[in-house]
Amino acid sequence: MDDSLIDDSELAPPRRSVLPGEGFFVPDSFEEELEAQEAAEELDGVEVAVVADPDADGLACVALLQEVYGEAALIPAGPHDLEDGMEYVAEYGEEGVTAFVCDLCPDKFEYVDEELDALLDTASEVRWFDHHQWDEDVAAAVREAGVDLVVGDSDEECTADVAVRSLDYEFPEHLRELAVVTRDHDLWIREDERSDDLADYSYWSEPDEYVETVAEHGPDLPAAVLDFLEEQRIEKNDLIERAVNRAEFVSIGPWTVGVTYGRCSQNEVAEAMREQDADASVIVKPAGSASIRGTDEFERCHEVAGQVNGGGHPKAAGCKPDIYDDMLDYAHHWTSRGATTKQVILDAFRNLEWEDDADENDE
Numbered sequence: 001m002d003d004s005l006i007d008d009s010e011l012a013p014p015r016r017s018v019l020p021g022e023g024f025f026v027p028d029s030f031e032e033e034l035e036a037q038e039a040a041e042e043l044d045g046v047e048v049a050v051v052a053d054p055d056a057d058g059l060a061c062v063a064l065l066q067e068v069y070g071e072a073a074l075i076p077a078g079p080h081d082l083e084d085g086m087e088y089v090a091e092y093g094e095e096g097v098t099a100f101v102c103d104l105c106p107d108k109f110e111y112v113d114e115e116l117d118a119l120l121d122t123a124s125e126v127r128w129f130d131h132h133q134w135d136e137d138v139a140a141a142v143r144e145a146g147v148d149l150v151v152g153d154s155d156e157e158c159t160a161d162v163a164v165r166s167l168d169y170e171f172p173e174h175l176r177e178l179a180v181v182t183r184d185h186d187l188w189i190r191e192d193e194r195s196d197d198l199a200d201y202s203y204w205s206e207p208d209e210y211v212e213t214v215a216e217h218g219p220d221l222p223a224a225v226l227d228f229l230e231e232q233r234i235e236k237n238d239l240i241e242r243a244v245n246r247a248e249f250v251s252i253g254p255w256t257v258g259v260t261y262g263r264c265s266q267n268e269v270a271e272a273m274r275e276q277d278a279d280a281s282v283i284v285k286p287a288g289s290a291s292i293r294g295t296d297e298f299e300r301c302h303e304v305a306g307q308v309n310g311g312g313h314p315k316a317a318g319c320k321p322d323i324y325d326d327m328l329d330y331a332h333h334w335t336s337r338g339a340t341t342k343q344v345i346l347d348a349f350r351n352l353e354w355e356d357d358a359d360e361n362d363e
Contacts, residue, residue, distance in 0.1 A: 174218030
């Protein structure tokens with residue numbers, strides 16, 4: 001295939017908005033081989049390894065652990081490939097490595113049981129910090145396996161907060177503040193303008209670069225980074241505007257649900273839909289996944305996502321419905337602007353139980 005067909009720099013903004021990034025078109029087998037090679041190189045001779053979500057929260061944990069231990073190899077993993085990250089540390093990590101898992105939560109224990117056993121055989125210690133909504137049986141099984149699992153209140157803490165209070169270390173003020181500002185974004189509080197900078201920088205930079213920068217500066221990013229962010233936000237704002245303009249609003253029970261499609265920054269799009277009176281927002285991405293965002297009027301995002309191959313927090317969750325069997329399904333997804341995915345997720349809203357207004361008013 002001609003590289004120019006998937007080269008983002010060659011795509012006009014309207015097309016870039018509705019198509020996935022070029023990484024989507026890389027075969028999983030090739031990507032897995034490359035990830036394994038990179039993991040082996042990263043873990044060579046290292047005494048501390050961290051399997052973490054490479055977003056601002058997960059990377060903040062890496063910065064905190066590097067402060068404590070001097071070095072810590074990052075093995076990036078998302079919710080759907082958590083087991084791969086564990087397997088890499090078990091296979092390529094040094095015997096007796098100290099292993100951490102941060103900002104990740106398995107939906108079922110059987111998804112990670114074999115990889116966790118292998119990790120425990122290799123590591124001298126496995127500690128797990130998180131703040132997502134854990135199933136009690138899954139948490140119990142992880143602890144019974146021999147893991148020191150600490151799960152924070154998802155309404156009060158981000159994973160960086162959990163790491164700060166769980167590690168026996170007196171962190172410098174700039175790293176404590178890093179956790180606070182990371183929480184501001186991760187819990188969708190949005191009272192500190194620096195939290196958007198952290199979120200954007202973690203998305204647009206390489207993980208190692210992000211960790212090195214925040215380890216030195218905390219949440220007060222240097223001028224060169226802020227200039228870089230301003231340049232990147234020109235395109236970001238264009239993609240946000242396009243997604244907001246596509247938004248539709250659906251009444252489901254007592255809620256108004258905003259739903260849209262596009263490659264975009266989901267938090268800003270959700271905020272724009274909230275300003276148009278959406279109680280909850282669904283942002284369907286060209287790669288097939290979706291972000292679900294709530295408000296004070298809707299704190300059940302994790303319940304919706306849990307029905308469609310996902311999970312998360314009461315006010316912020318993600319999912320990828322298992323509806324894509326071949327590339328024709330993806331072609332329909334792109335040309336219909338996510339019509340099937342939207343319908344599946346809206347049906348999940350409809351499946352929730354709610355009380356009628358009459359019942360709530362005690363008529």
